[in-house]
Amino acid sequence: MASSINKPSAEDQKVAGKSVAALRRISGRTKNQHLMVFQVEGTVISVPRKAVMLLEKVLDEMADGKSVEIISSSSEMSTQEAADFLKVSRPHLVKLLETGKIPYKKVGSHRRILPEDIQKYDSVLREKRRKALDLLAQEAQEMGLGY
Template structure:
């Protein structure tokens, strides 16, 4: 797993922030009209490089995160995570994650005595939880409106 764990410097944040308007300009000029490939010109070497459009979208996300002062990590979707890495991604304690694993909420496999979680399964669980939270919140909003609790 490749990761840049340190937060970007203030200079990196400024450069990343200054580059973001160019991505919006690319889209406004019709970048979306082309195929699945994008050609970038590297000024330092005066060369062009062709990359997948999705890679350009990832680059924009990375720059946006850097502009906000956030550290960025890229993980292949078929990666296996330790319980500590998975807990960190969900922002929960490792013991709580282990409890979720043992309850069957998230599939895992054992390698020796260690549990491993597929990133796909972890992201799926996270999406399910977010959907469930939205449904519960909608239910609470509906109840508050029906009971005339002052929420419009």
């Protein structure tokens, strides 16, 4: 199951920036690797350190004005969830699945995809794009096109 935070407002960005700075100060002082304790509106909350690190990352991305999506790695995604993650149409994702570019399994008539397989495909695709752009920039420089 995926949880999303769409592009944060300017106010959310400001609050996220202050919050991540405070969390980093707190987490930098403690040596405890297992949990951190916060007091929120009079209630004490114990949070595992790894969850605090994830929260720091979410707040950092929000402070930069970016959307954030968290996907549980133990769950399987539907084709629509996977398409939403990759920001492609569901029919395009189905073509990627059927051509073997992304592994999947069928549960009845439904296709299910592991989040790590979607993330791996996304990482490989991003790397290919980066290399292609680097090559184009290099060629433009060699041709003296002012890039």
